[in-house]
Amino acid sequence: MLDIFRYPFMVNALIVGILIAVCCALLGVVLVLKRYSMIGDGLSHVGFGALSIAAVLNISSPLYLSLPVVTLAAFFLLRITENSRINADAAIAVISSSALAIGVFVASINGTNINLQQYMFGSILSVGKSDIIISVILSVFVIAMYLLFYNKIFAVTFDEDFAKATGLRTGFYNTVISLLTAITIVVGMRMLGTLLISAMIIFPSLTSMRVCKRFISVVITSVLVSVFCVVSGLLTSFTVTDVPVGATIVIFNLAVFLVFLLISAIKNAAAKKNK
Amino acid sequence: MALLKATDLKIGYSNNVVFENLNFTVNAGDYLCVVGENGSGKTTLIKGILGLLQPYNGQVEYSDGLSRNHIGYLSQQQKLSKDFPASVSEIVMSGFLNNRIIAFNYTKQERNEAMRIMQRTGVDSFRKKSFSELSGGQQQRVLLARALCAAKKLILLDEPTSALDPLATAEFYSVVKALNKEGMAVIMVSHDITSAVRNASHILHLSSDSYFFGTTHEYMHSSFGSRLLISDCPCDACAHNTKRGGREDA
Ligand SMILES: Nc1ncnc2c1ncn2[C@@H]1O[C@H](COP(=O)(O)OP(=O)(O)OP(=O)(O)O)[C@@H](O)[C@H]1O
Ligand SMILES: [Mg+2]
Numbered sequence: 001m002l003d004i005f006r007y008p009f010m011v012n013a014l015i016v017g018i019l020i021a022v023c024c025a026l027l028g029v030v031l032v033l034k035r036y037s038m039i040g041d042g043l044s045h046v047g048f049g050a051l052s053i054a055a056v057l058n059i060s061s062p063l064y065l066s067l068p069v070v071t072l073a074a075f076f077l078l079r080i081t082e083n084s085r086i087n088a089d090a091a092i093a094v095i096s097s098s099a100l101a102i103g104v105f106v107a108s109i110n111g112t113n114i115n116l117q118q119y120m121f122g123s124i125l126s127v128g129k130s131d132i133i134i135s136v137i138l139s140v141f142v143i144a145m146y147l148l149f150y151n152k153i154f155a156v157t158f159d160e161d162f163a164k165a166t167g168l169r170t171g172f173y174n175t176v177i178s179l180l181t182a183i184t185i186v187v188g189m190r191m192l193g194t195l196l197i198s199a200m201i202i203f204p205s206l207t208s209m210r211v212c213k214r215f216i217s218v219v220i221t222s223v224l225v226s227v228f229c230v231v232s233g234l235l236t237s238f239t240v241t242d243v244p245v246g247a248t249i250v251i252f253n254l255a256v257f258l259v260f261l262l263i264s265a266i267k268n269a270a271a272k273k274n275k
Numbered sequence: 276m277a278l279l280k281a282t283d284l285k286i287g288y289s290n291n292v293v294f295e296n297l298n299f300t301v302n303a304g305d306y307l308c309v310v311g312e313n314g315s316g317k318t319t320l321i322k323g324i325l326g327l328l329q330p331y332n333g334q335v336e337y338s339d340g341l342s343r344n345h346i347g348y349l350s351q352q353q354k355l356s357k358d359f360p361a362s363v364s365e366i367v368m369s370g371f372l373n374n375r376i377i378a379f380n381y382t383k384q385e386r387n388e389a390m391r392i393m394q395r396t397g398v399d400s401f402r403k404k405s406f407s408e409l410s411g412g413q414q415q416r417v418l419l420a421r422a423l424c425a426a427k428k429l430i431l432l433d434e435p436t437s438a439l440d441p442l443a444t445a446e447f448y449s450v451v452k453a454l455n456k457e458g459m460a461v462i463m464v465s466h467d468i469t470s471a472v473r474n475a476s477h478i479l480h481l482s483s484d485s486y487f488f489g490t491t492h493e494y495m496h497s498s499f500g501s502r503l504l505i506s507d508c509p510c511d512a513c514a515h516n517t518k519r520g521g522r523e524d525a
Contacts, residue, residue, distance in 0.1 A: 033356065151372055158359060158366065159355055162348055162350065165325040165326070165346065166347065166373040167344035167346065213408075216365075
């Protein structure tokens with residue numbers, strides 16, 4: 001088991017994986033509870049399109065293009081979701097499939113050696129120095145934000161109208177959340193792949209909400225679940241060759257979700273019996 | 276001193292103007308009841324006052340040092356998600372946040388204050404429970420308690436007693452009355468016109484093509500008020516009203 005520490009790429013992947021797992025879980029709680037889960041999905045597809053274009057243009061680090069593009073998309077999607085006159089679900093679906101199509105199209109016409117497979121399903125080998133630096137900075141921001149503004153994040157998530165009416169700057173919190181989500185997705189999708197990064201955002205909070213009934217316990221449990229799944233997924237895909245990391249991590253998430261579902265069913269049954 | 280002043284207010288939704296040319300003032304210590312039939316624009320007005328809806332014309336001015344941070348609010352419609360994981364006390368305490376910059380934890384003073392408010396609103400017996408497991412009336416009480424935590428100078432209540440049982444309603448009116456005596460300005464939307472005139476200092480009556488704004492006394496003698504208040508009006512000035520005892524025309 002300790003073998004893995006002899007492979008620098010594996011150590012990098014573990015560091016970035018754990019940090020991204022923490023960010024995904026923390027942001028995911030807010031996104032899921034605000035019914036913004038689809039935004040994560042849309043952003044990952046936009047990120048895929050941006051990565052393909054960056055590769056074709058031969059930009060030295062694809063992050064330079066995908067980070068600003070996904071951030072812009074995040075602001076745009078948030079606006080759409082807030083505007084009740086537009087059918088947000090449909091709009092996000094249109095944007096995400098268009099971005100995916102553009103990505104595939106660009107990658108194919110040029111005949112470049114872009115590895116579509118790698119973008120879709122992720123790869124540990126793609127984790128480099130810059131990813132480590134960005135994910136450390138990112139997770140420090142996300143964690144600091146949670147520590148400083150925990151209660152305000154709760155208030156804005158629970159009841160945005162009340163928060164706004166009583167003087168909380170809801171626009172500011174929404175902007176910060178979407179900015180951090182954009183960065184998390186761009187960094188995380190290189191390792192986990194376009195198709196699976198949104199699962200990392202949605203699964204942990206859904207899982208913990210099966211059992212936890214208070215906001216603080218949902219937040220903490222989500223982080224624990226998320227980190228556990230990423231570490232187990234990485235170790236599994238390292239030991240079992242040829243298994244993509246992203247898929248393994250999502251399968252672990254699914255397994256934990258089912259276990260929590262079972263626990264809550266047992267709890268409910270027990271509560272009924274006691275009555 | 277005026278806390279709140281609405282001038283030539285015109286508010287509506289995309290192509291539907293709900294009211295226009297509305298003028299009124301709320302002073303510190305006032306108790307304003309907003310009445311009117313369903314769809315007359317009471318909720319719309321409250322949203323306009325809170326800045327949740329932008330007026331087409333005119334404005335709502337806050338003065339005398341009033342800012343959003345001093346306002347408590349209870350909305351009529353709760354579009355809160357059903358399965359939100361939050362305990363009652365987490366929600367009640369979140370009312371304090373408008374006066375904080377950094378907010379990871381609450382102070383001892385805030386905890387005590389919250390406890391007192393939860394006792395007065397009858398929420399403390401289930402304060403550790405999950406919000407989503409409460410009945411509709413219990414949920415309304417919790418949100419009332421939150422509004423009370425947030426209110427420093429002004430509290431806006433949109434049909435606060437619609438889901439409360441009679442005892443809780445009476446208790447609630449006395450809580451608001453006591454707050455008002457301590458100097459808190461109150462704006463309350465209500466269909467309970469009898470207790471509105473009993474408690475309020477001013478009445479704003481909205482109707483489809485006009486409105487009335489004035490003191491409760493003026494209201495009871497206006498064409499708006501006397502129509503609805505023929506029976507048990509508690510005011511001496513209304514003794515001249517010979518049509519006492521029947522409201523079959525309502
Ligand atoms: N979101 C909305 N979009 C468009 N029109 C609306 C919207 N909300 C309310 N209206 C319209 O505005 C008018 C005023 O509605 P409002 O909710 O302010 O009435 P209200 O006086 O609060 O009624 P109630 O006593 O039923 O609470 C109504 O005619 C309604 O059709
Ligand atoms: Mg209303």
